[in-house]
Amino acid sequence: MILVLSGTADGRLIVQDLINHGYNVLASATTPYGGELLTRHGAEVIIGRLSINDMVALIKNRHIKLLIDATHPYAQQVSENARQACARTQIPYLRYQREESSLPQHPLIHCTNSYEEAAQQAVRHGKVIFLTTGSKTLNIFLNTARQHGARLVVRVLPEPEVIQYCRQLGLSPADIVAMQGPFSLELNRALFKQYEAEVVVTKNSGTIGGTDTKVAAALELGLPVVIISRPRVPDNSVTSRQELLKKINNERMLHRL
CATH class of the missing domain: 3.40.50.720 (NAD(P)-binding Rossmann-like Domain)
Structure with a gap:
C-alpha cells in the first residue's frame, strides 16, 4: 500500500x-x-x-x-x-x-527568505498589507503590522476554526477575506482594489497555487509584491x-x- x-x-x-x-x-x-x-x-x-x-x-x-x-x-x-x-x-x-512560478525581473518584486523578513519588507512598502500566505504564520505579520501602525488584510480559508483564530488575534471582520483559491487575475485585482492594498505578500506556490495571477494583478495596479522564497x-x-x-x-x- x-x-x-x-x-x-x-x-x-x-x-x-x-x-x-x-x-x-x-x-x-x-x-x-x-x-x-x-x-x-x-x-x-x-x-x-x-x-x-x-x-x-x-x-x-x-x-x-x-x-x-x-x-x-x-x-x-x-x-x-x-x-x-x-x-x-x-x-x-x-x-x-x-x-515554482517563473517571476519576472521587476522593481516592485521583493523576494525574501523567511516570514519574518517578509513582514519587515511589507511594512516598508505600504500601510495596508494584503496577506495571502494563510493563517499559520499570521501572528508574525500581525505583530509587525501593529508595531508599525499598518493595517493587515488577510485572505484565508473559509474554515470556522481559521476565522475564529483570526478573530482571537484581534482581526476585525472587515480585515478577513474568507475564500478558497486559487483566484483569477480579475478577482485578485478586484480584491486588492476593494481593500485599498498598498503591498501584497505571497508565497511562490506555483501556478496551481495562484502565484502567477496574484503577482500579475498586483503589478497591474502598481503594487509592491513581497514573495517568500521556497524552502x-x-x-x-x-x-x-x-x-x-x-x-x-x-x-x-x-x-x-
Missing part, C-alpha cells in the same frame, strides 16, 4: 493517478474538508495531523511500502516528519514538489505527476506495492 500525504490539489490528482493505475492508496489530510475532497477520488482517507510517531505506527500497522509526500511546498515540518518516519521504518520516501528542495523530489508515476513503475519497489 502507498501512503500519500496530501492537502493540495496536486495531492488529490496524484491519489487519483495511483488509483487509476491499480495501486492501493491510503491518503492523509489534515482537515475534514481536505479529507472530503480526497474521498471523492475514491481513496481511503485518514484525517488529522500526524507526528513522527503517528506516521511510524501507521506505516507499520497498515504495511505501507512507499510514502509519497505531496504536501504544500512550504509545509516543512510535515515533510521532515515524513522523512524521519521513512528512515525509521526503512521504506522509500518520494517528494512531489510542484514547480530547499530535497534531492529525491519530482516535479510532475508523470515523472512520479514513471519513478514508481520503473523502480524495484514496484513489486512490493
Whole structure:
C-alpha cells in the first residue's frame, strides 16, 4: 500500500493517478474538508495531523511500502516528519514538489527568505498589507503590522476554526477575506482594489497555487509584491505527476506495492 500525504490539489490528482493505475492508496489530510475532497477520488482517507510517531505506527500497522509526500511546498515540518518516519521504518520516501512560478525581473518584486523578513519588507512598502500566505504564520505579520501602525488584510480559508483564530488575534471582520483559491487575475485585482492594498505578500506556490495571477494583478495596479522564497528542495523530489508515476513503475519497489 502507498501512503500519500496530501492537502493540495496536486495531492488529490496524484491519489487519483495511483488509483487509476491499480495501486492501493491510503491518503492523509489534515482537515475534514481536505479529507472530503480526497474521498471523492475514491481513496481511503485518514484525517488529522500526524507526528513522527503517528506516521511510524501507521506505516507499520497498515504495511505501507512507499510514502509519497505531496504536501504544500512550504509545509516543512510535515515533510521532515515524513522523512524521519521513512528512515525509521526503512521504506522509500518520494517528494512531489510542484514547480515554482517563473517571476519576472521587476522593481516592485521583493523576494525574501523567511516570514519574518517578509513582514519587515511589507511594512516598508505600504500601510495596508494584503496577506495571502494563510493563517499559520499570521501572528508574525500581525505583530509587525501593529508595531508599525499598518493595517493587515488577510485572505484565508473559509474554515470556522481559521476565522475564529483570526478573530482571537484581534482581526476585525472587515480585515478577513474568507475564500478558497486559487483566484483569477480579475478577482485578485478586484480584491486588492476593494481593500485599498498598498503591498501584497505571497508565497511562490506555483501556478496551481495562484502565484502567477496574484503577482500579475498586483503589478497591474502598481503594487509592491513581497514573495517568500521556497524552502530547499530535497534531492529525491519530482516535479510532475508523470515523472512520479514513471519513478514508481520503473523502480524495484514496484513489486512490493
